[in-house]
Every structure is written in structure tokens, then in C-alpha cells.
Amino acid sequence: MTETVTVPAPVGAPPSNEALLDVRNLKTYFHVKDGTVPAVDGVSFSLGRGQTLGIVGESGSGKSVTALTVMRLLDIPPAEIVEGEIWFDGEEILRVPLEQMRKIRGNEIAMIFQEPLTSLNPVFTVGDQIAEQVELHKKVKKKEAWDRAIESLRLVGIPLPERRVKQYPHEMSGGMRQRVMIAMALSCEPKLLIADEPTTALDVTIQAQILELLKTIQQRTGSALMLITHDLGVVAEMVDNIIVMYAGQVVEQGNVDQVLLTPRDPYTMGLLESIPSVEKRGGRLSVITGTVPNPFNMPPACRFQPRCPYAWDLCKQVAPDLYRAGSEGQLARCHLHTPAGEGRLGPALEAHERAMTIGR
Amino acid sequence: MSQDETRGTLPEVAVAEIENRKDEPTADYEVGLESLTQYQLAWRKFKKHRLAMIGLGILAALIVVAIVGPFIWPYNFGTIPKPDKIVAIGRPPSLVHWFGETGGLQRDVFTLVVNGARTSLFIGFGSMILGVFIGTIVGAISGFIGGFVDNLLMRIVDVMLSLPLLFVILVVANFLGGGKGSPFLIVGIFAIFSWMGVSRLVRSLFLSIREREFVEAARAVGVRDRRIIFRHILPNALSPIVVAASLIVGVNIISEAFISFLGFGVDPTQPTWGNILANARTFIPQGNWWWPFFSGAAIIVTVLAVNFVGDGLRDAFDPRSRA
Numbered sequence: 001m002t003e004t005v006t007v008p009a010p011v012g013a014p015p016s017n018e019a020l021l022d023v024r025n026l027k028t029y030f031h032v033k034d035g036t037v038p039a040v041d042g043v044s045f046s047l048g049r050g051q052t053l054g055i056v057g058e059s060g061s062g063k064s065v066t067a068l069t070v071m072r073l074l075d076i077p078p079a080e081i082v083e084g085e086i087w088f089d090g091e092e093i094l095r096v097p098l099e100q101m102r103k104i105r106g107n108e109i110a111m112i113f114q115e116p117l118t119s120l121n122p123v124f125t126v127g128d129q130i131a132e133q134v135e136l137h138k139k140v141k142k143k144e145a146w147d148r149a150i151e152s153l154r155l156v157g158i159p160l161p162e163r164r165v166k167q168y169p170h171e172m173s174g175g176m177r178q179r180v181m182i183a184m185a186l187s188c189e190p191k192l193l194i195a196d197e198p199t200t201a202l203d204v205t206i207q208a209q210i211l212e213l214l215k216t217i218q219q220r221t222g223s224a225l226m227l228i229t230h231d232l233g234v235v236a237e238m239v240d241n242i243i244v245m246y247a248g249q250v251v252e253q254g255n256v257d258q259v260l261l262t263p264r265d266p267y268t269m270g271l272l273e274s275i276p277s278v279e280k281r282g283g284r285l286s287v288i289t290g291t292v293p294n295p296f297n298m299p300p301a302c303r304f305q306p307r308c309p310y311a312w313d314l315c316k317q318v319a320p321d322l323y324r325a326g327s328e329g330q331l332a333r334c335h336l337h338t339p340a341g342e343g344r345l346g347p348a349l350e351a352h353e354r355a356m357t358i359g360r
Numbered sequence: 361m362s363q364d365e366t367r368g369t370l371p372e373v374a375v376a377e378i379e380n381r382k383d384e385p386t387a388d389y390e391v392g393l394e395s396l397t398q399y400q401l402a403w404r405k406f407k408k409h410r411l412a413m414i415g416l417g418i419l420a421a422l423i424v425v426a427i428v429g430p431f432i433w434p435y436n437f438g439t440i441p442k443p444d445k446i447v448a449i450g451r452p453p454s455l456v457h458w459f460g461e462t463g464g465l466q467r468d469v470f471t472l473v474v475n476g477a478r479t480s481l482f483i484g485f486g487s488m489i490l491g492v493f494i495g496t497i498v499g500a501i502s503g504f505i506g507g508f509v510d511n512l513l514m515r516i517v518d519v520m521l522s523l524p525l526l527f528v529i530l531v532v533a534n535f536l537g538g539g540k541g542s543p544f545l546i547v548g549i550f551a552i553f554s555w556m557g558v559s560r561l562v563r564s565l566f567l568s569i570r571e572r573e574f575v576e577a578a579r580a581v582g583v584r585d586r587r588i589i590f591r592h593i594l595p596n597a598l599s600p601i602v603v604a605a606s607l608i609v610g611v612n613i614i615s616e617a618f619i620s621f622l623g624f625g626v627d628p629t630q631p632t633w634g635n636i637l638a639n640a641r642t643f644i645p646q647g648n649w650w651w652p653f654f655s656g657a658a659i660i661v662t663v664l665a666v667n668f669v670g671d672g673l674r675d676a677f678d679p680r681s682r683a
Binding site for chain 2 (some may be wrong): 071073101102103104105106107110111113115118119120121122123124132133136137181184
């Protein structure tokens with residue numbers, strides 16, 4: 001597997017390698033009545049051409065905001081991009097004029113939303129909606145755009161696309177509509193596809209179909225995929241690399257095997273321990289105690305410290321950085337991986353091992 | 361009937377359909393029956409609303425009469441049949457003069473009412489269209505952009521709505537037209553003073569629709585704001601606008617009658633239902649009941665018809681009503 005998760009390059013220069021998307025120290029805050037919410041607080045990652053990246057985290061961890069920031073779809077204000085750079089295909093897209101950003105959206109970066117039901121306009125046929133996008137970005141005639149809409153419906157496995165293309169969203173099932181959304185996203189052959197929880201609203205059998213479809217199409221068209229989900233099972237199937245987010249920060253990153261098989265951050269460990277499995281039958285299912293911190297009142301140092309079973313004094317005083325952990329290329333935001341935590345790392349990993357096999 | 365018999369009677373079309381499907385690559389979904397669009401559904405419900413259909417019929421008949429009537433009917437409202445003779449009492453309705461003859465210059469009442477229908481319906485519908493147009497634009501901008509612009513526009517609406525509109529319209533009509541205004545002027549004046557309700561309605565619709573996910577999805581594929589407003593949001597807001605618009609027509613026809621009756625409306629040489637009433641007023645004591653009666657009846661019937669249609673539209677577009 002190629003190594004794409006790296007420590008960010010020094011700020012200012014375009015990415016030297018063939019990274020398609022390079023997000024550096026991104027900070028997106030929301031200014032609301034009660035104060036400021038640091039929804040994304042210093043997130044960095046990069047994604048190579050044709051690669052897949054999974055962003056995992058619970059609700060409110062900042063994964064969707066990260067995606068919306070990349071698309072520049074946030075309303076400013078209340079949102080504010082406080083700091084950071086987003087390099088896409090050699091351009092810093094936080095600084096390109098809005099007019100040019102419009103040409104990138106849908107054309108070079110496409111997004112698939114969570115709710116296929118509400119993401120399609122109820123008063124237009126699906127063909128109209130796909131063709132509109134094609135007409136907008138590619139200099140083609142109406143007829144040609146329409147043909148392309150039919151073609152992309154065929155590509156996503158919708159039978160009788162010539163008839164389906166003239167139907168309204170309400171005439172289709174949820175899985176069918178998500179296929180339409182994917183067809184729409186692919187109609188302009190984007191370099192990057194952002195899928196924001198594409199299967200959350202679908203039932204399990206359809207989920208598998210849609211994921212399979214995303215995977216084959218992504219391989220066929222060679223576009224990069226950024227998959228946002230809270231379902232660890234989905235990422236295990238789909239992606240090369242994983243970022244785990246917690247309270248607006250990246251807490252762990254690495255390739256799929258590293259993060260899912262040998263997690264090194266207590267939060268990731270907790271997430272994996274809380275998945276029910278056959279081996280753990282009979283034991284108590286472990287949970288991560290407590291709740292996500294109040295965004296107005298974040299813990300002073302490590303944001304996971306109040307819920308962390310391995311936390312000690314240092315965690316309340318010094319905010320941890322992303323440290324090298326485990327095998328090559330894996331990073332974790334935890335003091336366990338500094339010299340100060342040396343004595344504690346072994347027992348923590350053992351506890352995790354035990355929790356994974358028999359439950360706590 | 362047994363299972364086999366049912367199978368035997370499968371219509372040929374369906375069999376052909378099944379045969380066709382065999383060739384399809386992955387027929388894991390059925391292509392549903394052709395289903396109806398929102399407007400087809402609404403029309404279906406509308407058709408079952410009896411009063412609304414009657415209203416629609418009356419309106420259609422009135423519009424046809426207003427358009428072709430003056431060409432067919434032998435009298436012209438501009439020519440005075442017996443200019444040298446002024447009578448106190450005209451002639452009551454007869455086979456020759458269906459609605460009778462006026463007192464005074466002995467003009468044909470049917471001719472007056474039919475020509476009046478032209479002007480009155482033109483003013484009613486014209487000012488509705490213009491007013492709804494203004495209201496929709498203002499409301500759309502207000503609701504979509506929000507913030508300062510929204511605040512400013514809605515405060516203007518508040519100010520406009522706090523005016524005693526009928527009197528303001530009278531004053532403005534008198535100032536601009538001096539009682540001899542053209543129908544276009546009256547349309548303009550009505551439109552300028554009747555868009556506020558629509559703009560509030562459209563604003564509220566836009567406020568809710570712009571938060572829907574398909575708007576964000578449209579933005580995510582790079583659609584411009586102007587196109588989002590007019591192509592993605594407006595069609596979703598159309599049915600309440602249509603309902604509101606239909607009810608405005610009736611109000612405007614009454615307003616026209618009102619200001620024409622008071623002599624501030626359309627040039628009196630051009631008949632409208634309002635100024636027919638105004639001219640008849642002084643002759644009523646002599647017993648010319650047919651003179652005001654038919655134009656008054658025309659106003660009532662038209663406004664009722666319009667309101668029935670409006671009710672029908674509202675029920676037809678209401679997803680909760682099942683007709």
C-alpha cells in the first residue's frame with residue numbers, strides 16, 4: 001500500500017508529491033450566540049490521486065464540517081475559516097475566487113450527501129438534474145447532456161435508464177435515489193468524490209450494494225474518494241487510509257490495517273472495543289464512558305481525557321500532539337506515545353487486547 | 361377463479377412488457393407505473409371540486425365574452441345612438457337589448473357590461489400578475505439573502521401595510537390619472553400597493569426551502585445563486601403563490617369598481633363595471649334598475665368565481681386533502 005498519510009509539509013508551498021488534496025492545519029470555527037465552536041480545530045491530511053480516505057468519528061466530531069469546508073459550502077458567517085490551507089490539484093482553494101470555485105464544485109470535486117431523499121429537487125426529473133450539472137460544467141448541448149445523464153444512470157446500474165431519466169425523485173426507492181446521486185456526482189468525472197455518510201439513510205442490504213457500486217466506479221473512473229462515516233465496518237471495506245476525528249481534531253491516522261487492527265489512540269481503541277462481536281458473547285459490552293465534551297467548554301488539555309481510562313495528570317495539563325505510534329506512518333494524539341507515557345503504554349495496549357477478545 | 365385461469369387472462373401488453381424485461385441487464389428494480397407529477401395530481405383533485413370547476417367555467421366564459429363580445433355584438437359603446445335625445449328612463453331588458461337601455465343617452469347596457477368586462481378583468485388579472493411578480497421577486501431576495509437586505513425589505517413591507525391603502529390608492533390615482541387614467545395606470549397603481557402580502561408569503565417559503573438539502577446539493581454542483589433562486593427554489597414554492605394570487609384577483613376587481621365609482625379610476629368614456637355603476641347612480645330613483653344591476657351582478661359573479669377557483673386551488677395543492 002502506498003504511503004499517503006504523512007506529516008504535513010511546511011505551510012505555504014504546494015504539495016510536492018502527487019497528492020490531489022492536501023489539507024493543512026485547517027481550523028473552522030462557528031461563531032454562535034453563546035460563543036465560538038471550534039468544529040474543526042487543526043486538521044491536516046492528504047489524499048493521493050485515485051486513493052481512498054475514510055474519515056471516522058461520532059456526530060459532532062467535525063467530519064462533515066471538514067468536507068463542507070473543502071467544498072466551501074459553509075455559510076460565512078456564522079462559520080469562519082480561522083486558519084489553514086486546502087490544496088487541491090495544485091491550487092489553494094480557500095483563496096480562489098468564488099466564481100472559480102463554482103467551476104470546481106461538481107466538476108472536479110463532487111459530493112454525495114447523506115439523505116438521497118432530500119438531496120434531489122422534488123419538482124424536477126432526475127434527468128433534468130443530472131443534465132443541468134453537465135450543461136453547467138461541460139460545454140455541451142442539451143441533447144448531449146441528456147444522453148450523458150442516461151449514460152451515467154446506466155453506469156450506476158439503474159435498469160431502463162431511458163425511462164428512469166424522465167422520472168421524478170419520489171417515484172424511486174431510497175437506494176435508487178442514492179444511485180442517482182452517485183450518477184450525478186460522477187456525471188462530470190470529478191477528480192475527487194466526497195461521500196458524506198452515503199449509506200446512513202439506507203437499509204443494510206442496499207448499503208452493501210451502494211458501497212460496492214462506489215468502489216467499482218471509483219476504481220473505474222480513477223477518482224479519489226473521501227468517505228465520511230461513523231461506521232467502522234464501512235471503512236474497513238472501502239478505504240486505504242483512515243483518519244479518526246474527535247472533538248474537531250484528528251486523534252489517529254494511518255492505513256486501514258494499522259488503525260483498525262492495531263489502534264494506538266485510546267479513543268480509537270474505545271470505538272473498536274465497543275463493537276459487539278461473536279467472541280465477546282456473554283461478556284459485558286464495553287462502552288466509552290461519558291459524553292462528547294461541550295464545545296463551549298472543552299477540556300483544557302487532551303479533549304478525550306475526561307473519558308479516557310488511561311489518562312493521568314499530564315493529560316489534564318498538556319495538550320497532546322500527533323505522535324508517531326505503532327508501525328511506520330501511524331500517528332496518534334496521545335501522551336502514551338511520548339517518553340512520559342512509556343511505562344503506561346504496555347499495560348494500556350494489554351487492556352485493549354483483553355477488551356477486544358473477552359469484553360471488559 | 362383459479363390461479364391458472366388468472367394467468368391465462370394476463371393481458372398481452374403485460375406479457376410483452378415481461379418479455380422485454382428479460383433483455384434488461386440487471387433488472388433488480390421494477391420500473392414503477394408512470395406516476396403523476398405534482399400538477400397532474402393537483403388538477404385531478406381540482407376537477408373534483410365542484411364549485412371551483414363552476415367558477416373556472418364562469419371565468420373562462422367571461423374572458424371569452426370579454427375578448428370576442430365587442431366584435432360580435434352590433435352596438436359600439438363609443439357611439440351614442442340618439443345624441444339629441446336624453447331620457448330619464450331607459451328601456452327594460454328585451455330581446456333586442458338583452459340588458460336593457462340606459463337612461464340618459466339610451467346606450468345598450470349589454471354592450472357597456474361586455475366592454476366593462478374587458479377593462480375590469482384586465483385590471484383584475486393584470487394587476488395581480490404584476491403585483492405577484494413584484495412580491496415574488498422581493499420575497500425571494502429577502503428570504504434567500506437574509507440579513508440586512510431582508511430586514512430592510514421587510515420593514516418597507518411593514519410601512520406599506522400600515523398605510524390606509526384604499527385612501528392612498530385613491531389619492532395616487534387622482535394625482536396620476538385625475539379620474540381619466542388608462543387601465544394600465546390603474547394596473548400599475550394596484551400592483552404597487554398589493555405585492556406586500558405575496559412578498560411575505562414568498563419570503564417565508566424561501567426561508568424554509570433554502571434550508572432543504574437539495575439546495576445545498578445544487579450549490580455543491582456549482583449552480584449560481586440566481587439559478588438556485590429561480591430554478592430550484594421557486595418551483596417548489598409555486599403552489600402557495602398560485603393560491604394567493606388567485607384570491608388577489610377578486611380583491612383587485614372590487615378595488616377597481618370602488619375607485620371608478622368614486623370617479624378616480626379609469627377614464628369614464630371607457631366603460632368599466634365600476635363607472636357603469638357610477639353613471640347609473642343618479643338615474644336609479646327613476647327606476648332604471650337594469651342599468652346598475654347587470655354590472656353589479658357581473659362584479660359579484662366574477663369575484664365569487666375567482667374565489668371559488670382560489671379555494672379549489674388551495675385544496676388541490678394541499679397534500680393533506682384527499683379528494
